[in-house]
Amino acid sequence: MRAAFVIAAKDLRERARDRSAWALGFLAPVAIAGLISFAFGGAETFHADVAVVDQDRGVLAQAFTGFLAGPELASVLTVTPVGDAAEARARVDRGDFGAAVVIPAGFSAAAHGGPVRPLTVVTTVDSPLAGQVTRSIAGSFTAQLDADRLAVATAAAAGAPAGDLAARAAALRLPEQVVRQPSGTRTITGVGYYGPAMGMFFTFFAIGFTARGYFLEQRNGTLDRIAVAPVSPFAVLAGKSLATFAYSAASLGTVCLVTSLVFGADWGPPAAVAVLVAAVALSVVCLTAFVIAVSRTERQADELSAMLAFGLVLVGGNFVFLGAAPEFLRVLALGTPNGWALRAFTDLAGGAGGGSVVVPVLAILVICAVLTTVAGLVHRRAVRR
Amino acid sequence: MIAFTIAAASLKRMVRDRVAAFFMVLLPLVVILVIGATAGGPATPRVGVVAAPGPLAAGLAQTLDGTEGLRTSAYGTEQDARDALRRGEVDAVVLIPGDFDARLASGRSVELPLLTAGPTGNAQGAWQAVSAGVARHATAVQAAAFAATEAGGSLSARLPLARALETTVPRVTVQSEPVDGSGSALPAGFGSSAPTMLVLFVFVNSLASGAAMVQTRQLGIHTRVLAAPVPARAIVLGESLCYLGLALLQSALIIAAGALLFGVSWGDPLAAVVLTVVWAAVGTGAGMAGGTVFRTPEQASALGPTIGVAFGMLGGCMWPLEIVPDAVRSLGHLTPHAWAVDAWTALLARGGGLGDILLPLGVLGAFAALLLTFASVRLHRSLTT
Numbered sequence: 047m048r049a050a051f052v053i054a055a056k057d058l059r060e061r062a063r064d065r066s067a068w069a070l071g072f073l074a075p076v077a078i079a080g081l082i083s084f085a086f087g088g089a090e091t092f093h094a095d096v097a098v099v100d101q102d103r104g105v106l107a108q109a110f111t112g113f114l115a116g117p118e119l120a121s122v123l124t125v126t127p128v129g130d131a132a133e134a135r136a137r138v139d140r141g142d143f144g145a146a147v148v149i150p151a152g153f154s155a156a157a158h159g160g161p162v163r164p165l166t167v168v169t170t171v172d173s174p175l176a177g178q179v180t181r182s183i184a185g186s187f188t189a190q191l192d193a194d195r196l197a198v199a200t201a202a203a204a205g206a207p208a209g210d211l212a213a214r215a216a217a218l219r220l221p222e223q224v225v226r227q228p229s230g231t232r233t234i235t236g237v238g239y240y241g242p243a244m245g246m247f248f249t250f251f252a253i254g255f256t257a258r259g260y261f262l263e264q265r266n267g268t269l270d271r272i273a274v275a276p277v278s279p280f281a282v283l284a285g286k287s288l289a290t291f292a293y294s295a296a297s298l299g300t301v302c303l304v305t306s307l308v309f310g311a312d313w314g315p316p317a318a319v320a321v322l323v324a325a326v327a328l329s330v331v332c333l334t335a336f337v338i339a340v341s342r343t344e345r346q347a348d349e350l351s352a353m354l355a356f357g358l359v360l361v362g363g364n365f366v367f368l369g370a371a372p373e374f375l376r377v378l379a380l381g382t383p384n385g386w387a388l389r390a391f392t393d394l395a396g397g398a399g400g401g402s403v404v405v406p407v408l409a410i411l412v413i414c415a416v417l418t419t420v421a422g423l424v425h426r427r428a429v430r431r
Numbered sequence: 432m433i434a435f436t437i438a439a440a441s442l443k444r445m446v447r448d449r450v451a452a453f454f455m456v457l458l459p460l461v462v463i464l465v466i467g468a469t470a471g472g473p474a475t476p477r478v479g480v481v482a483a484p485g486p487l488a489a490g491l492a493q494t495l496d497g498t499e500g501l502r503t504s505a506y507g508t509e510q511d512a513r514d515a516l517r518r519g520e521v522d523a524v525v526l527i528p529g530d531f532d533a534r535l536a537s538g539r540s541v542e543l544p545l546l547t548a549g550p551t552g553n554a555q556g557a558w559q560a561v562s563a564g565v566a567r568h569a570t571a572v573q574a575a576a577f578a579a580t581e582a583g584g585s586l587s588a589r590l591p592l593a594r595a596l597e598t599t600v601p602r603v604t605v606q607s608e609p610v611d612g613s614g615s616a617l618p619a620g621f622g623s624s625a626p627t628m629l630v631l632f633v634f635v636n637s638l639a640s641g642a643a644m645v646q647t648r649q650l651g652i653h654t655r656v657l658a659a660p661v662p663a664r665a666i667v668l669g670e671s672l673c674y675l676g677l678a679l680l681q682s683a684l685i686i687a688a689g690a691l692l693f694g695v696s697w698g699d700p701l702a703a704v705v706l707t708v709v710w711a712a713v714g715t716g717a718g719m720a721g722g723t724v725f726r727t728p729e730q731a732s733a734l735g736p737t738i739g740v741a742f743g744m745l746g747g748c749m750w751p752l753e754i755v756p757d758a759v760r761s762l763g764h765l766t767p768h769a770w771a772v773d774a775w776t777a778l779l780a781r782g783g784g785l786g787d788i789l790l791p792l793g794v795l796g797a798f799a800a801l802l803l804t805f806a807s808v809r810l811h812r813s814l815t816t
Binding site: 064065066069070073074077078081082084085086092121122135138139153156161162164165166167168169170171172175177178179181182183184185186188189190191192193195196197198199200201203204205206207211214215218219220221222223224225226227228229230231232233234239251349352353356360365366367368369370371372375376389392393396397398 | 465500525543553568729740
C-alpha cells in the first residue's frame with residue numbers, strides 16, 4: 047500500500063509543478079463561476095415600469111388604476127399615469143416603460159351592460175415579460191367584470207326575478223383565488239448552478255492530464271522499470287488513481303469553498319456536498335481508466351479525453367441550465383455521471399436535505415462500475431493479443 | 432507566394448488534426464443545437480399543476496393549460512412538482528386542493544396555493560398568468576352559483592347554462608399592441624445560439640490553435656524555413672494567412688450549418704460577410720498573439736479556451752447583455768465579443784445593413800489591427816533575434 051501512496055505523491059508533485067494544471071483545476075473554474083456571479087448579481091428579480099392612460103375617467107377605470115398601483119402589486123409594478131396613448135406608445139418604444147395600459151372611453155359603462163371596448167396593453171419585444179405580466183393582470187381584473195355580467199345573464203336565463211340582480215352581482219367575488227405560498231425552495235442562482243457545473247467541467251481536464259502522463263511514462267520506460275521492482279500492478283493502478291482522485295476532489299472542493307466564501311453560493315449541507323465531490327472525483331478516475339484502456343497511444347488518449355470531457359459536459363448540462371432544457375435533454379443528462387452530480391448539486395442548492403444525494407451518488411457509482419468493467423475487459427483483451 | 436505556401440502547409444497540418452476538427456466543426460454545432468433547443472422559445476412561464484379529482488378541478492387544469500402566456504405540466508403528486516420547482520424545471524406550482532369540487536359545489540370559495548422559488552421574473556409572470564387563468568375559470572362558476580342562489584337549483588345544475596351563456600355574453604377583452612417589430616436582443620432559439628457561438632468558437636479555436644505555433648517554434652520549423660532564402664516577414668504573413676483561413680473556414684461551416692440545419696437567417700449578405708471577415712481577423716490576431724505569448728502547447732490549450740470562454744461570457748455570447756447590470760454590460764464592451772454580438776443583433780434582430788454596423792465594425796477592426804500588430808511584431812522579433 048505504501049508503494050501506492052509513493053506513486054500518488056509523485057504524480058501529485060508533478061501536477062503541482064505544471065502551471066496549466068493549476069490554471070485549469072483551480073483558477074479557471076473559480077474565475078468563470080465568479081464571472082457568472084458578477085454578471086447575474088442583482089439581476090434575478092422582476093419589476094416593471096408601466097404607463098397607464100385613462101381615457102375613460104370613470105369609476106371602474108379608477109378602480110383598475112388603483113388595483114394596478116395597489117399594495118398587492120407594488121413589488122411587481124411601478125405605475126405612472128400618462129396623458130395620451132401616443133405618448134405612452136412612444137415612451138414604451140424608447141424603453142422608458144416595459145408596457146402601457148390604455149383604458150378606453152366607455153370602460154366603466156361596460157359594468158352596467160354598456161358596449162364593451164377592449165383594454166389595450168402596449169408591449170415591446172424588448173420587455174416581453176413586462177407585457178405578459180401586465181396583460182395577465184388586466185385579464186384578472188376584467189375576469190371579475192365578465193363574471194358579474196355573466197352572473198346576471200345566467201340568473202336571468204334561469205328564471206330569477208330581474209329586480210336588482212346587477213347590484214347584487216356587483217358585490218360578488220370570484221370563488222377561486224390564487225394565494226402565494228412559500229415553497230421552502232431556494233432560487234437557483236447563476237453561481238449556484240454554474241459553480242458546480244464549471245467546477246466539474248474543468249475537473250474533467252484531469253482525465254487528459256493523467257492519461258497523457260500514463261502513456262508518457264510508458265514511452266520513456268518508467269512503467270517498465272516499476273514493473274521490475276517489487277511493486278504490484280495493483281499498487282501502480284491504485285497510486286495513479288489516488289493522485290487523480292485527490293487532484294479532482296481538491297479542484298472541485300476549491301471551487302465549492304471559494305464560491306461559498308467569496309460569492310455567497312449556498313451549496314447545501316457540507317457532508318452531502320463532500321460525498322458528491324468524492325463521487326465526481328471517483329468518476330474522473332474511472333473515466334481516466336477507460337481512456338487509458340481503450341487508447342493505444344498518447345495522442346489517442348489526448349484526443350479521446352478531450353472529446354469525452356466536452357461530450358459529457360454538453361450532454362450533462364454543464365453548459366446550459368438543464369431546468370430550462372427540453373425533457374429529452376434532461377433525460378439524456380442522467381446517462382452521465384456529471385448529469386447526476388449536477389442534479390444533486392442543484393437539489394442541495396435549492397434547499398433539499400442531505401439525503402437527496404443518495405440516489406445520484408448510487409447512480410454515479412453504477413456508471414463508475416460499468417466504466418471500470420469495460421476498461422477491465424478491453425485491457426484484458428489487449429494484453430491477450 | 433512563399434507566404435501562401437507557408438500558410439497552406441500550416442493550415443493542412445491543423446485541419447488534419449482530428450481533435451481540431453472536433454473542436455472546429457462538431458463541438459460548435461452541438462453547442463448551437465443544445466443552447467438553441469434550451470432557449471428555443473419565448474420566455475413563457477412554466478407552471479406545474481397538481482390536479483385533484485372532480486370535473487371542476489379537471490376543468491380548471493384544462494383552462495390553465497389553454498391560458499395565454501403559460502406552459503403547464505401535470506404532476507401526479509405534490510412532491511414531484513416540488514422537486515421540479517427546486518430544479519428550475521417549472522417556475523411555479525399550483526396546487527388544486529382535494530376538496531376543490533366539494534367546496535365550490537357547496538357555495539364556498541377556494542384558495543389555490545401557488546408555490547414559487549423566489550421573486551424571479553418568470554415566477555412573477557407565472558403568478559399573474561395563473562391568476563388570470565383561474566379568474567377566467569371562476570367566471571362561469573360564480574355565475575352558476577349566483578343563478579343557483581337567485582333562481583334555485585344547484586351549482587352543478589346551473590353550470591351548463593353558465594358555460595353556454597359564456598360564449599354569447601360579450602366579454603371585456605384585453606388586446607396586445609406591439610410598438611415595434613424589432614428588438615435589441617437576438618431572436619430566441621437558434622437565431623441566438625448560432626451567431627453567438629460563431630463569435631465564441633472562432634475566437635476560442637483561434638486562441639487554442641496558438642498551440643500549433645508554439646509547437647512549430649519548439650520543433651524549430653521556423654528556424655529551418657529561415658535557413659532557406661525566405662524572409663521573416665513572409666513567415667509572419669504566412670502564419671497570419673493560415674490563422675485567417677482557419678477562422679474563415681470555421682465561420683463558413685457554422686454559417687452554412689446554421690442556415691441549412693437550424694434554419695438561421697444571417698441577415699443582409701454583404702454586412703454578414705464583412706462582419707464575418709472582420710471577426711475572423713480578430714480571431715487571427717488573438718490566435719497569433721497566443722502563439723507568441725504562450726510558452727508551451729499545453730499552456731495554449733489550457734488557457735486559450737478559458738480566456739475565450741470568459742471573454743464570451745462577458746461579451747454576451749452565453750447570455751444577452753440586456754439582462755446583466757449596466758456596469759457588467761460596460762465591462763463586457765471591453766471585449767471584442769460584445770461588439771460582434773451587437774453587430775449580429777443589429778443585422779438579425781433589427782434587419783440592419785452595413786451602414787447600421789459601422790461602429791461595431793470600426794471597433795472590431797481596431798481590435799484586429801492591435802492584436803495583429805502585436806503578434807506580428809513579437810513573431811518577427813522572435814524570428815530575427
